[in-house]
Amino acid sequence: MNDISTRPAAEAPPVEGAIVRLSEASLGDVGTIVDVRAESSPDNHGVNLEELQRRLLEFGFVEGARIEVIHEGAIRRDPIAVRLDDMRVALRRRDAEDVYILLDGAKT
Amino acid sequence: MSETLTSARVALVGNPNSGKTALFNALTGSRQKVANYAGVTVERKEGMITSAAGRNLYVLDLPGTYSLRARSPDEAVTRDAVLGRLEGETPPDVVICVADATNLRLVLRLAMELKQVGRPMVLALNMYDIAQRQGLRIDLEGLSREIGAPIVTTVATRKRGIEDLVAQVDALAAAGQLVGENTWREPNAAEIRQAHAEAQRLVRTYVRPPEHPDTWTGKIDKVLLHPVGGLAILLGLLFVMFQAVFTWATPAMDGIEAIFGALGQFVGAYVSNDLLRSLISDGIIAGVGSVLVFLPQILVLFFFIILLEDLGYMARAAFLMDRIMGGAGLHGRAFIPLLSSFACAIPGIMSTRVIDSKEDRLTTILVAPLMTCSARIPVYTLIIGAFIPNERVWGFASLQGLVMFGLYASGILSALAISFVIRRVFWRGTVEPFLMELPTYKMPEPKSVLRNLWIRAKIFLNRAGRIILPMMILIWVLSTFPYPPEGATQPAIDYSFAGMIGHAIQPLLAPIGFNWQMSIALVPGMAAREVAVAALGTVYAIGDAENNVGALGTALANHWSLATGLSFLAWYVFAPQCAPTLGVVKRETNSWRWPVIMFVYMVALAYTASFIVYHTAVALGGG
Known part of the structure; x- marks a missing residue:
């Protein structure tokens, strides 16, 4: 299995509108996780990026997982709750920046 | 060596919300001991059962975790206990990996990590009744063969499958299977991905998805996690809780005061030495009584907390409060400890152990005493009664009540302000990531609620002593x-x-x-x-x-x-x-x-x- 997390940012999938960061997803967005990286806002998580990435992976934010945004908080629509395969997980938008989702219905 | 094993150590490991503690209770019944691990303030729960073959099995209930890669002090205990690195603990002879049968993927990854440790393992598929009701089919034989461990299905809350589980553990202990080499080390991102892919493959191969998946949780969440309605319901719940803390507990508190008063007088009548009498009745009895009098309030508060936790609501409360508390530099999980602190800061501070990061935990501990605990109420009542006229303002509100409310509000606001400052003075930087599973809603089991309540009471009494x-x-x-x-x-x-x-x-x-x-x-x-x-x-x-x-x-x-x-x-x-x-x-x-x-x-x-x-x-x- 190739570790796409080490891929440089410049090669980010450029498909507009189809692939979104989980941090910017809206309520009701459904899709498949295509990439989980360790690169954005290193000082913004309280732990280093590699640790954040491992925690996300451990919770099941892995490439290929099905995801749907099911709830949003009241203030700035944060945190969010997602349905991740067959479980529900809550997280903050700022910790979800490096999770990329290919939205259903989008052409790749 | 196997025949000489007349007793065996068993460790229970599993994801949070897998019903691990219910299984522990079903296994060991009331024969449990709650203490602390040496040097750390993590609760150590051990119980004993005797197997059909007459072997004594000492079962250790380890804190729930998603991975042996520990993040909080609780999870570090789980890792070290399983690896046999914990000071003063004998490494387990058998590990029971507890799984929520309806949610296998994450726990299979944990099970794979546990296999790497090399100790004999049994996989307990708990809440199997729910899986069956949903029409979820699991090929137990195939799964057992693949992960290389026997599988037992259990329903901890109904004590089903417990004998079978004990028999399997006993068999492993009897086989005295040589402990394999420990090949576990912290996985990196690529290894976690790989393990997930493997777990995913196991689930696809051996688990047929449910015919009637649970739809209640989603429906309930539509209401309880509604951005506005959810917060309103949370506030309503808190209001009911505080009403209960102050009204339900009053008779019991009066009773305790009366008992300690009578006890003091009784002893006073029998002790002739003035000094000794004063020490016993004014010092010890009155003193301990003045703290014990809060036990009913603490129990009422914990009754609600345990109930909401078992129901699966507490993770939702943390979700609703995270952003609001995050503005002050507090973690969403700090909500429960701070809530407990309204009864008494002591159980509040003790329950900060659920917070992973040390900084987040210390911030919560430092501001917890600013929450208006019930010991302040007698002081407030006295002073307000003496100095604030009993008048109505704006036609409906009592001035005394308003002052009381103001005192509570100043406590809360100052706690938020202080944690905001602490975040800038002691440790800059942001709070830990908030990543929390929102478990499926479950009806709480009355027995387990009562048992947990009893444990809380014992801990408080112990502390009082x-x-x-x-x-x-x-x-x-x-x-x-x-x-x-x-x-x-x-x-x-x-x-x-x-x-x-x-x-x-x-x-x-x-x-x-x-x-x-x-x-x-x-x-x-x-x-x-x-x-x-x-x-x-x-x-x-x-x-x-x-x-x-x-x-x-x-x-x-x-x-x-x-x-x-x-x-x-x-x-x-x-x-x-x-x-x-x-x-x-x-x-x-x-x-x-x-x-x-x-x-x-x-x-x-x-x-x-x-x-x-x-x-x-x-x-x-x-x-």
Whole structure:
């Protein structure tokens, strides 16, 4: 299995509108996780990026997982709750920046 | 070597919300011991069962985790216990990996990690009844073959599958299967991905998705997690909780007070030595009674907390509150400890263990005593009754009630402000990531709720015995010795060490409007906040002040100005007038540094607040 997390940012999938960061997803967005990286806002998580990435992976934010945004908080629509395969997980938008989702219905 | 194994150590490991503790209870029944691990303040729960073959199995319930890669002190205990690295713990002979049968993917990854440790393992598929009801089919044989461990299906809450589980564990212990090599090490991102892919493959191959998946959780969440409605429901719940804490607990509290009062008198009648009698009835019995009286409130509060936790609501509450508390630099998980602190800061501080990061946990501990605990209520009631007229404002609200509300609000707002400051002074940077599973809603089991409640009560009583009792004796010594001289005109306490301390600190407290009687009352008031009421009664020579609040209130209204009364209230919002809390902070943080910091900042805050309140009130004509 190739570790796409080490891929440089410049090669980010450029498909507009189809692939979104989980941090910017809206309520009701459904899709498949295509990439989980360790690169954005290193000082913004309280732990280093590699640790954040491992925690996300451990919770099941892995490439290929099905995801749907099911709830949003009241203030700035944060945190969010997602349905991740067959479980529900809550997280903050700022910790979800490096999770990329290919939205259903989008052409790749 | 196998035949010589007449007893075996068994460790229970599993994801949070897998019903691990229910399984532990089903296995060991009431034969449980709750203690702490050496050096860390993580609860160690062990129980014993005797297998059909006569082997004693010592079962250890380890804190729930998603990975052996530990993040919180709790999870570090799980890792070290499984790896046999925990000081003073024998490594387990058999590991039971507990899984929620309806949610296998994450736990299979954990099971793979456990296999790497090389110890014999049984996989317990718990909540199997729910899986069956949903029409979820699991190929147990195939899955068991792939992961290389026997599988047992259990329904812990109905005690189903328990005998089978014990038999499997017993068989592994009897086989004395040589412990394999430990090949576990912290996985990196690529390895976690790989393990997930493997777990995913196992699930696809051996689990047929449910025919009738649970739809209730989604429906309930539509309401409970609604951005506006959800918060309103949370507030409503809190309101009901506080009503219950103060109304349900009152009869029991009156009962406890009566019992301790009678006990004190009973002992007093049989002990002829004056000093010994005073030590026993005024020091120990009255002192311990004054803390035990909070047990009913703590139990009512914990009843709600345990119920909501078992229901699966607490993770939702953390979700709803995370952003609001995050603005002040607090983690969403700090919500539950801070909530507990409204009954008493001691259980609140103890429950901060659910917070992963040390910084987030310390911030929560430092501000927990600012939540208005129930020990402040007698003080507030006394002062408000004496100084605030019983009037209605705006036609409907009681002025006294408004002042009470204001005191609660100042506690909450100052806690938020302080944690905001702590985040900038002690540790900059952001709070830990908030990543939390929102478990499926489940009906709580009455028995398990009661058992947890009993455990909470035992922990509180234990604490009362070990920390509060010595503190009470110390404070009794300070307020009793030395004796007043012959022909003394003032109350005895005036001549004691407490009196001396009170007189010594009085000049310091004069700028905030405190007289020497108040300064003296603060010394025994260190035992617990409400003891100050009794102490004021002593210095103003009002017998049985706690049951004679009216007379004491009148005395205070005659001796104090309005400004002094308000200043005293402000003091009690902030001051660390509770030695047991400081003791618990020392225990939980394993250092004197944090209790000292807490004491200093709270005194500074109390002094500043009282100073401002006093001088404002004087300037407005309340002097």
